[in-house]
């Protein structure tokens with residue numbers, strides 16, 4: 001996955017330090033600078049990077065370490081903990097239940113990968129025995145319904161949408177009502193891309209949400225997003241109170257730090273990652289192993305107590 | 307504590323009076339702050355570092371002007387550096403180019419193709435360019451060269467329907483969709499479209515049917531070697547007059563590699579990079595309306611390739627396309 005290069009660099013920074021002939025405070029500071037640079041280059045929010053640097057510095061308290069201390073271990077653990085803390089949302093995502101209708105609404109910026117991911121997620125639940133369907137509540141983007149329809153047909157998933165109704169609130173309400181009556185268990189609602197600068201688009205999102213009363217709202221984020229990630233995700237959180245994040249396009253070369261900053265800003269768990277353009281390119285996500293991967297060291301898990 | 311506060315104050319005072327000689331050490335902190343400022347504006351680290359280095363070279367051993375602080379001196383130098391990097395060395399007058407190509411004895415359709423990674427806004431901004439050309443009374447053929455993504459053909463069909471209606475109402479040019487459905491090779495669809503627009507298929511041929519051929523392509527990851535190398539063949543077969551890459555303002559550091567990797571695919575049959583060795587003809591930076599002041603992608607992509615920005619996408623409607631105003635961009639970046 002995309003984060004390996006970042007992991008390698010952080011790892012190198014830590015190892016270089018512990019191999020340095022004199023492991024003094026100056027070397028420690030320069031390691032912190034290297035880590036900060038690696039994170040900045042990975043698109044982690046610049047203020048978050050500054051905070052992270054401060055946190056590691058104050059937890060390690062280098063000048064107070066006794067000479068006998070295992071400095072490498074202490075520093076590694078501080079780095080690992082600080083990173084885990086960023087991606088750890090302190091919140092568990094909603095678990096759909098069989099035998100009832102679980103409405104899942106997708107929101108996000110334009111072109112993030114919502115429509116593609118809707119079908120992937122629907123297929124994921126279908127493969128696990130849920131009665132699953134799709135509702136296209138994007139009446140704005142040209143060809144949006146055709147896109148969802150073609151994907152749904154390929155995946156053999158029932159779908160609902162309209163080529164004539166221009167109000168997404170009406171389409172969303174009608175579709176969800178219909179599928180609830182037919183006792184579908186997973187009803188996924190796709191919506192148009194939007195951004196916080198345009199109030200009318202955010203108001204529309206709230207209206208759709210009120211109309212379909214989703215059990216779960218998911219924000220879809222592109223792995224290549226940069227410094228705008230934090231402000232956008234915060235605004236989506238305040239308005240739509242999404243309870244989960246899906247990061248798409250992790251098969252790309254971007255390090256994904258912007259998306260990680262969105263997790264930190266909204267304390268919301270990443271539940272899946274998109275790994276390609278095809279129907280099956282979706283993976284379940286686990287924050288702990290994610291950070292291990294990020295650090296490029298599988299053995300780091302052992303350093304963290306639970 | 308008092309000591310440092312006092313010295314900082316005198317430092318500022320001296321600073322404000324001007325006449326300070328700028329040394330590596332006096333520049334270090336304010337330059338680090340400037341670098342952070344650029345990073346916060348979504349300028350990639352590589353570009354931010356290079357810009358700061360050029361400011362350092364510019365200012366080292368210079369004296370600050372009277373009543374000018376070091377910070378202000380650095381700002382001014384950075385504004386100059388940004389202006390320099392963003393200002394195109396040769397001007398692109400698309401309308402004039404189109405007119406020249408489509409008139410006279412050797413008239414032929416002008417071909418533009420749009421490339422970029424997934425979801426950045428290729429098809430939408432292609433439609434905006436079509437609208438711009440229509441308003442200038444050109445006849446436009448839109449080519450559905452994305453034969454892969456679900457709904458890609460229908461998306462363009464809707465745009466063509468909307469644009470035809472607008473063109474009819476405004477009594478300007480006309481537009482048609484050229485499509486061969488899904489699964490076909492994009493390069494050959496493009497080639498067919500160009501000869502359809504030229505109307506030179508029959509013996510002798512007839513009047514050229516369209517002035518501009520606008521070719522959409524499928525989004526692709528720049529680290530997907532197979533899809534990337536198919537761009538080379540596409541470039542050679544469709545032989546566009548202009549290849550524009552859409553870069554998205556939301557994208558962070560990846561924009562640098564996106565720009566470089568796309569540019570390097572466009573070589574001619576002799577292996578030379580198109581457009582005097584830079585590969586592509588311009589960037590369209592989309593979704594500028596979604597990032598506030600953080601318009602750093604502009605800088606990152608130009609810095610990476612030397613290819614100029616030709617358009618900005620500033621919304622989801624046909625009129626939401628602008629030329630680059632360098633002053634506007636620099637002002638946002640320095641805000």
Ligand SMILES: Nc1nc2c(ncn2[C@@H]2O[C@H](COP(=O)(O)OP(=O)(O)OP(=O)(O)O)[C@@H](O)[C@H]2O)c(=O)[nH]1
Pocket residue numbers: 108109110111112113114115116117138141144191192193194248249250251252273274275276277281424425455525527
């Ligand atoms: N490589 C890759 N491409 C993806 C992935 N997910 C989505 N895409 C591509 O990203 C592009 C945009 O995806 P869409 O699903 O249309 O995005 P959207 O968020 O629905 O877009 P709007 O509805 O316009 O806001 C398409 O070309 C998809 O094929 C992924 O995980 N990997």
Ligand SMILES: Nc1nc2c(ncn2[C@@H]2O[C@H](COP(=O)(O)OP(=O)(O)OP(=O)(O)O)[C@@H](O)[C@H]2O)c(=O)[nH]1
Pocket residue numbers: 110111141193195422423424425426427428429430431452455458523524525526592593594595596618619620621622626
């Ligand atoms: N806010 C805003 N949205 C834009 C802009 N340009 C495009 N979009 C939106 O971005 C989304 C994706 O646009 P497309 O044109 O389908 O992107 P694409 O690059 O063709 O996508 P693929 O073909 O799937 O790779 C759509 O929802 C567009 O409306 C822009 O300048 N501003």
Ligand SMILES: [Mg+2]
Pocket residue numbers: 114115116138141144190191192193
């Ligand atoms: Mg969509």
Ligand SMILES: [Mg+2]
Pocket residue numbers: 428429430452458522523524525
């Ligand atoms: Mg497209």
